[in-house]
Amino acid sequence: MKKTVFLTLLIAVVYALHQDFWNWNKAEPLLFGFMPIGLAYHAAYSFAAAALMWVFVKFAWPAHLETVEPYRQDNKVEVKR
């Protein structure tokens, strides 16, 4: 339960960080001398999104789906051989 709450909050925080209103009218500082801060922030945000997905894969992976087998009408489970 704690994990679910934490991961839900994590999504909410990362989603909220997309709305970087503090960079709205700012061009500087320029990253590497040419990339406006608003663009650099969202480039970094893409990496944060990848990191978020890594966290989900690591800690919230739906492992029960790995054992899904074709359904049979009589509701019997097929045996792996």
Place this chain on the structure above:
Amino acid sequence: MIPALVVFAYLAVILYIGIFAFRKGKATGEDYFVASRSLGPYVFLLSLFGTNMTAFAILGSSGLAYQRGIGVYGLMASASGIVIPLCIFFIGTRLWALGKRFGHMTQVQFFRDRWECSFIGTVLFALTAAMLVPYIIIGMMGGGHTLETLTTVKDAAGNPVMMEVLRNGQTVLEPKHWISFELGSAIVALVVMSYVFFGGMRGTAWVNAFQTVMFLTFGTLAFVLIAKNLGGFDHIVERLAANPKTEGLLTRARISPQEFFSYTFIPLSAIMFPHIAIMCMTAEKVTAFKKTVIFYPLCIAAIWLPSVFLGLVAADQFPGLKPGESDDVILRLLTANTGVVVAGFLGAAIMACVMATDSQILALCTMFTKDIVSYYAGAKRFSETTVVWTGRGFVVAITVVAYLIALALEDKAGIFELAIRFAFSGFAALAPVMLAALFWKRSTKWGALASALWVTATMAGSWYLYEMSVGMAPKPGQPLVQIFPALGDLFLRSPGNVLVYGYLPVMPMVLGSAFVMILVSLVTKPPGRATLEKYFPNREGRQASALSAPVSRPVINTPRTDTR
């Protein structure tokens, strides 16, 4: 002529990929429509990403950044980079499991079985098919126009050779082309039809994977070569910042916070696109999704970041272009600054038009075959071979019809482009239907129907408001206009959109769709117990479900005979 030859070489390569996939294939419906659910993690990642990338990602994003600045990246790319992987993680994996467990190949097959409905499934089929068709037509037109442009006849000075053409009863001068729009569209249609016809999903997936690799390679190469030729970007950004007309491009001054926020709803459409949902069912193992969701945001960044930034560079190099004229700024930059990659990049551009069409045609043919023919005529009546040839027949029929429409309505391309814009919102607004089907036991077919009707009505309403307010649209930089002054700021008109209290219509569409889904489901009868237990068998001792995790450890590999 060299770029055209490069394009033909590309077309030959993807045709070969399709034929090669055909030789690897089996004569079963599952193999033709979902590649026997056998794609490995890397092909799955590249093909899923490639399927979702369109020409807009490279050409359109630069053109839009030219007009609206760096905010385009946050508006479209980084928002997609978070929302789409989350959708694939939570919804795509479940769709894969449903396909594996129950043999579903389309969204409608799942909806029908999950909600015990027939006609409502057909309504959902009709809605999604209708929203998908404009994409195919536009893809066909884009391919024809690109080939036409690439084969423009030029004189010794490099200027286009003009010729007299009869248009609407009047003689006008137009550039002469080696390949006309009609022939170009026919070539593109024939190539796409051929590899989809023979290769099915396997051919389409391989071609998309090839395209993605090509995009990433050419994109990076183009960025580096342009930077080198211009002597770096520092002084360009300084010039843009010093000019009052362009300084806003380095910030988000040309995008409102409401628009920026509501745009995050648009990527919800990805998982409701039939071609993406079907693609989710092609992975061999669910673990293939792991790499896909992690690398998806990085792939988006790799393609969009250079494209958006080059839009800024173009604003410095080619100032004063109007919307529409700025769509090809990346091609102008390449022509002006590189000699080596330009031909290859033009090839990639036409492939961008082509590659989105292939998976859409295949998705539509899968839907027609499974959701209409097999469903209404009875799946057991057909052999596997018949199913495959029915699918191939639809591939030919859909391609020919799309080609004929592209020819007949070439001058009406704007209508289809507009349809695509509204279809994006429509697909996004259908996401609550999928979420309810997957995760909410109490959801009903009537709730799904109510959502579908809401989506249809709001799309039609948005389109009507857009058309009726064209005359009052403000120019860029001017304040928003109230469409009905008596209603205050409820409906506003911006230069390019209708807004609801300043937000894009997609936001109320998605929220409204979720609301009616919940409301109508709560007052209508849920599916029978047997169906619910089939999809949500969460009591102890039940086998692992395709949707919900079992309460206790799954006993999937233990033979059981009892059902309770």
